[in-house]
Amino acid sequence: MKRPPEIQINQFQLALLLKDEQKKFFEMVIADNVFCSQCGGSTKEGITINEMFLTDLNDILVKGTCNTCNGKVARMMEFGEDKDFYNKAMDFRNSIRN
Numbered sequence: 001m002k003r004p005p006e007i008q009i010n011q012f013q014l015a016l017l018l019k020d021e022q023k024k025f026f027e028m029v030i031a032d033n034v035f036c037s038q039c040g041g042s043t044k045e046g047i048t049i050n051e052m053f054l055t056d057l058n059d060i061l062v063k064g065t066c067n068t069c070n071g072k073v074a075r076m077m078e079f080g081e082d083k084d085f086y087n088k089a090m091d092f093r094n095s096i097r098n
């Protein structure tokens with residue numbers, strides 16, 4: 001099966017894709033479960049999101065900066081393993097195709 005391309009998404013589009021419990025999970029990860037190599041561990045004060053992507057596997061990739069040291073961080077969230085999310089993501093891709 002051909003994989004769809006990685007596309008950039010915004011906060012509004014992310015909100016449409018995630019169910020309530022997935023939103024909570026997302027917020028929780030952003031708040032204190034992103035690894036920062038400069039801090040040498042999980043970010044203590046969370047991160048500021050700069051960019052978000054829907055990957056070729058329909059996972060969410062977040063790129064941002066650590067609120068403690070300002071270092072660059074990235075975190076993959078494997079929502080694509082959730083079949084509902086995967087299907088929703090494919091519908092979303094179709095809806096923005098043109």
Ligand SMILES: [Zn+2]
Nearest residue numbers: 036039066069
């Ligand atoms: Zn840091």
